[in-house]
Amino acid sequence: MKLSARIAAPAAALVLAGLTATGCAPQTSDTGAKRDEKTGTLRVWLFQEVGNKPKEQVVDAAVADFEKAHKGAKVEIEYIPVDTRAQRIEAAFNDPKSAPDLIEYGNTDTAGYVRDGGLADVSAEFAAWDEAEETDPAAEQSVTVGGKVYGAPLFVGVRALYYRTDVFEELGIGAPKTQAELISTARKIHKKKPDLYGLAVGGAYTYGAMPFIWAAGGELADENSGTYKAAVNSAEARKGIEAYTSLFGDDNCPAAKCAAMGGNATVTAFASGKAAMAIGGDFSHAAVEAGPVKGKYAVVPLPGVAEGSVAPAFAGGNNIGVLKSSSHRTLAVDLMKSLAGKQTQAKMFDAMGFLPTYTDVRAAAAKKEPFVEPFVKTLGAGAKSVPASPGWGRIDSSLILPTMFQEIVSGRKDVATASDDAAKKMDAAFADAG
Amino acid sequence: MTANSTTNKAPGASRAGGTFACPPRRRPPAPSARRSGWTPWLYLLPALVLLGGLLVYPICQLGLISFLEYTQAQVSGGEPTTFQGLGNYAALFGDSQFRQVLLTTVVFAAACVLATLLVGCALAVLLTRVRALPRLVLMLAALGAWATPAITGSTVWVFLFDPDFGPVNRALGLGDFSWTYGRYSAFALVLLEVLWCSFPFVMVTVYAGIRAIPTEVLEAAALDGASQWQIWRSVMAPMLRPILVVVTIQSIIWDFKVFTQIYVMTSGGGIAGQNLVLNVYAYQKAFASSEYGLGSAIGVVMLVILLAVTLVHLRLVQRQGEDL
Amino acid sequence: MSARTMLRIRRPGRTAAEAAALLIAAAVAFPLYWMVLSALKPAGEIQSTEPRPWTASPSLDSFRRVFEQNDFGRYFLNSLLVAGTVVVASALVAFLAATAVTRFRFRFRTTLLIMFLVAQMVPVEALTIPLFFLMRDFGQLNTLGSLILPHLAFSLPFAIWMLRGFVKAVPEALEEAAYIDGASRTRFLWQILFPLVLPGLVATSVFSFISTWNDFLFAKSFIISDTSRSTLPMALLVFFKPDENDWGGIMAASTVMTIPVLVFFVLVQRRLVSGLGGAVKD
Known part of the structure; x- marks a missing residue:
């Protein structure tokens, strides 16, 4: 039996089929919606936060009101993990039929999602919405691309330094005033109390690391008339990276544990009493309050390099937007207004500590709850954001910066090499994004 | 040996149901094979339609996409799809990370295959040397491991080796040693899990094969005072060759494609991507970074490698002269 | 023995x-x-x-939590439905195909057999990308069909190979006799051959059942937003929370997920072992 001859044919056929047949190119998805139904089910994706329960309650209340006001409309909420959101959301952009109607998204995602054609332009509705007038300009900027509005800001996220007052008192130390002091304090605490991380840091906690880069005078990328060039390998940025990664080690936060941690994990470590300090957001407030350290902690702005200065924080925050593919546009926009409206934001602040995006609501909140003061102060000192390039989404989802930090703290590469490699990958992403 | 060596590509597939009984010599066509016209094609139709639509067609798409610049922007129609030629492949092989992942995958798969075969064969021999009760116990335990879905298996193993709550570190006195932090310890952990869930297949198949060896042969060898190793080396292994080929090939295919274990146990590829293997890498590229073109090119590379393994397999089959 | x-x-x-x-x-x-x-x-x-x-x-708290909180029962049924459909459909389709390639002689027969063999080696995972677009173009994303169809296709080559041996083992004299008695081809196929090959079908089904039941990649990629169509592996991931993994829940869910496969294994165990070892002739 002449097998070899017969083997070749099907094997070649299988491979060649792919090369020759051009008829099987996948179609591009038409993300535009054709209909605007006034009844039916609205699917909503929101982020799953640390200690998600209070958020669910506020959302449920808003949804109940919404359903009462809109006969025949039903709302299905799903809470999706933040870390893997990119996969879910981009898959949804690819298939309008199974996509949700409304999504929560990070303000760093805006440019990328708009370029991918996923979000609907709601400029007209936003302009006509009276509540939107008090929106903080920075927050409004975070939903705007090329002068068009693609959603409504949901909350402002800014991070500051949480620390354990009981531990500090016991050791007779005060809140650190400079970055150098922060680092030495962290080590001192871990030495005295080996069970505690001095300052909980995470190799995948990019937003916790950025202030170190900015405080050292570095930038993630430099903009030159609309095009970006990575700057994480500049001398200043490297100094910041050096400072942040110096916190990983047996004298503070053992790399074996901390290299894999992300922002949520560091907050959890603090909330469960395993860390004396952590860089946490206003939005982490509820989670910390729910843990055993309630009443035993305080918050100050993260110190910068010079005494008394504040390290520029990452101006984070989430938005909520309607998908272009939604077949319930009117309903979805209404629900967006309800979820991002003043009333819900005020409640969300009470429940989760999310800083409102409306200047008046935020002022009222600050009056009511003194804990927001350090966050407002941090914002006032000048918060910074990530490059507003559509390429950022890919930089984020392909974990370029976490990989860089992890390579350094695990000792695989030195700061110079790791930052050069990261810069190269970032430049590729910027270039592809055009 | 040729007469009996019905090499089964499917584990045990063709040996099932007694190919030994009717040695596949050049036998005249089956009686029903009187010029049957369209009947066989009618019977084959559902299978061919399914395979054509869901296997051949996607493979052709995969090949096509791998030549395109195809990212999120193209999928949603924001930017035109452009033909890249070998651009994706050039980018891939120019990327040191990819080359490293490729190497890692090959080495890791080789280690898994080797470990699985060694353990599986050793235990198969062990099974022949014990009485019914211990044999049943070991067999049941192995079937349990085999039956465990990869995702639950991975989860349980991660929990067993958890630095804080796991019994393993406690029992070994390792304190809070984190298995997933170091590259090699993480791979070792995954290897253990892969070994755990794939040795039973080898063990059961080889054991069944050993039972098929005429008793007299083994008895004679034992009476001659041959050691267990000698018996294996010079009596069993040669007779089991066809079966060993099958389990080896099957193991290579399975271990080369490991996805769930790495994805779950090292949370998507480990610290700084240190535990990435091809399958996970392709997934991350395609679905996390939305670079479908690049992801497809990785898929094609995998396909080509596995096709090569298949061709080797077919050659071996051919040498054993099996009647298809 | x-x-x-x-x-x-x-x-x-x-x-x-x-x-x-x-x-x-x-x-x-x-x-x-x-x-x-x-x-x-x-x-x-x-x-x-x-x-x-x-x-x-x-x-039993963990189990209670699993079944109450997360719509687990539904995921369980979805998984059963998907795996069950694949097992039955692939057994039938593979039986027909195996009969065709063992009991008939026709052009391209060997080529086809080799095709089946090669198809077995195709890494399913590599095809996730094109399958995603295929399912999308046919509007199948978010449906159980998007899980059933690919698994059905991928389990076929292996099942056909495995069944081939069983079909071959049925003596040809039997078929002759059936025709002499005036049985039609269809009658022979379903009333004589099928029952005789049934044990082989059972052994085959183990493999299609496991690969479908365990599937994680397709479920993750194709069931985009409709959680009511999720299958068990996805449900398991729900218990991995950003704040603290609920290990009790994870382990209970894992147990629930493993039991059906174990039951299945125990049920077909003897057939499986003899099926794998196959033609042990004594």
Whole structure:
């Protein structure tokens, strides 16, 4: 039996089929919606936060009101993990039929999602919405691309330094005033109390690391008339990276544990009493309050390099937007207004500590709850954001910066090499994004 | 040996149901094979339609996409799809990370295959040397491991080796040693899990094969005072060759494609991507970074490698002269 | 039986061998034991830094949490439905195809067989990308069909190969006799051949059942937003939370997910072992 001859044919056929047949190119998805139904089910994706329960309650209340006001409309909420959101959301952009109607998204995602054609332009509705007038300009900027509005800001996220007052008192130390002091304090605490991380840091906690880069005078990328060039390998940025990664080690936060941690994990470590300090957001407030350290902690702005200065924080925050593919546009926009409206934001602040995006609501909140003061102060000192390039989404989802930090703290590469490699990958992403 | 060596590509597939009984010599066509016209094609139709639509067609798409610049922007129609030629492949092989992942995958798969075969064969021999009760116990335990879905298996193993709550570190006195932090310890952990869930297949198949060896042969060898190793080396292994080929090939295919274990146990590829293997890498590229073109090119590379393994397999089959 | 005869030869090392066998069995079974144990432990004991290999007060809380909170029952049914459909459909389609390639001679027969063999090697995972677009273009994303169809296709080549041996084993004289008795081809196929090959079908189904039941990649990629179509592996991931993994829940869910496969294995165990070892002729 002449097998070899017969083997070749099907094997070649299988491979060649792919090369020759051009008829099987996948179609591009038409993300535009054709209909605007006034009844039916609205699917909503929101982020799953640390200690998600209070958020669910506020959302449920808003949804109940919404359903009462809109006969025949039903709302299905799903809470999706933040870390893997990119996969879910981009898959949804690819298939309008199974996509949700409304999504929560990070303000760093805006440019990328708009370029991918996923979000609907709601400029007209936003302009006509009276509540939107008090929106903080920075927050409004975070939903705007090329002068068009693609959603409504949901909350402002800014991070500051949480620390354990009981531990500090016991050791007779005060809140650190400079970055150098922060680092030495962290080590001192871990030495005295080996069970505690001095300052909980995470190799995948990019937003916790950025202030170190900015405080050292570095930038993630430099903009030159609309095009970006990575700057994480500049001398200043490297100094910041050096400072942040110096916190990983047996004298503070053992790399074996901390290299894999992300922002949520560091907050959890603090909330469960395993860390004396952590860089946490206003939005982490509820989670910390729910843990055993309630009443035993305080918050100050993260110190910068010079005494008394504040390290520029990452101006984070989430938005909520309607998908272009939604077949319930009117309903979805209404629900967006309800979820991002003043009333819900005020409640969300009470429940989760999310800083409102409306200047008046935020002022009222600050009056009511003194804990927001350090966050407002941090914002006032000048918060910074990530490059507003559509390429950022890919930089984020392909974990370029976490990989860089992890390579350094695990000792695989030195700061110079790791930052050069990261810069190269970032430049590729910027270039592809055009 | 040729007469009996019905090499089964499917584990045990063709040996099932007694190919030994009717040695596949050049036998005249089956009686029903009187010029049957369209009947066989009618019977084959559902299978061919399914395979054509869901296997051949996607493979052709995969090949096509791998030549395109195809990212999120193209999928949603924001930017035109452009033909890249070998651009994706050039980018891939120019990327040191990819080359490293490729190497890692090959080495890791080789280690898994080797470990699985060694353990599986050793235990198969062990099974022949014990009485019914211990044999049943070991067999049941192995079937349990085999039956465990990869995702639950991975989860349980991660929990067993958890630095804080796991019994393993406690029992070994390792304190809070984190298995997933170091590259090699993480791979070792995954290897253990892969070994755990794939040795039973080898063990059961080889054991069944050993039972098929005429008793007299083994008895004679034992009476001659041959050691267990000698018996294996010079009596069993040669007779089991066809079966060993099958389990080896099957193991290579399975271990080369490991996805769930790495994805779950090292949370998507480990610290700084240190535990990435091809399958996970392709997934991350395609679905996390939305670079479908690049992801497809990785898929094609995998396909080509596995096709090569298949061709080797077919050659071996051919040498054993099996009647298809 | 050959193996048993072997044992009659006195071997000094047998006790040692048996001890080793039992020890290894214990080690192999340990992860499963720990899974069930952790699922039964009360909340405080699971996250204890002093894990004990037993529990004084078993509780079903974790199981209750699994079934109540997360629509788990529905995921379970979805998984059963998907796996069940694939098993039955692939058995039928493969039976027909295996009959065609073993009991007929026709052009391209060998080529086809080799095609099936090659198809077996195709890494399913590599095809996730094109399958995603295929399912999308046919509007199948978010449906159970998007899970059933690919698994059906991927389980076929293997099933056909496996069944081939079983179909071949049915004596050709039987077929002759059936035709002489005036049976039609269809009648022979379904009323004579099918029952005889049934044991083989069962052994085959183990593989299609497992690969479908375990699937994680397709479920993750194709069920985009409709959680009511999720299958068990996805449900398991729900228990991995950003704040704290609910290990009790994870272990209980894992147990629930493993049991059907175990049951399936035990049911077909004898067929499986003899099917794999196959033609042990005595």
